[in-house]
Amino acid sequence: MLLLQMKVLKTFLKAAFLLAALAYLVFALTTLNRPKEGQVCQGLDIYVSATDSSLINENEVRELLVSHKLFPEGKSMDDVDLSQLTSVLKSSPYIDDAMCYLTAESRITIQVTSREPVLHVINNAGEDFYIDRKGHTMPRGHHQADLIVMTGHVSRATAGALYAPMGIALSKDSFWNRQIEEIHVTDAGELEITPRVGDHIIQLGDTSALSDKLSRMRLFYTEGLDKAGWNRYKVINLKYKDQVIATRY
16 A cells, blocks of 8 residues: 555656646746847857758858848847747758747857758759758759769659658668669659669669669679679669569670
8 A cells, every 4th residue: 555655656746847847948938038128139059950961050040040131149139039030940941940049148049950851853954952851852052962863854843752762761771872873764754773883774663662672683783793793784674573684785
């Protein structure tokens, strides 16, 4: 009985602690983000959650606010709209999420999560853009990310939905991420891979069963090309289930 009472007490104390912590968090956020009359923004702290392929950095976040005449440092907090800052940051094609809040030192903290590109597209229409993990497209601008390039008949309107999953899968596979130089989309919408090593083209067909197709190709590299020579075949077809069809020069 005593053991049961102790367990109930512990559960109650944990719940009370969590509720108190939540109440404090709400209080802190609402209180700190309600500037005092005449309070001036003393500075800006920007944190960008980024990867090696991210297309925005701290300086560019600053430049974005300056270009919209929203840079807050030195301004009266009465003239600073944190929700507007957040909205402008989220409007950037390179930013996935943003949060702005006022700290106790009269400074503003900005936390930005950048979009993560997985493919670089240069299509037949001359458009040059990136596809991110969520299927969004981002303009190339002055940015350069070292990614697999996709060329040919790629529509910007549908590229993200069609090819983002493939881009994610390839970015996670260190072998194929290094080995694939280009993915070309033919007039018929089929995918052809140009590898960095080997004088051949790999025909994928579509993106279905991608893992299986690439596994077959990697096995063929190990069991076939390593023994027969990497420049012996000009086309290697993976379109058909459980088959690897190689065409010699």
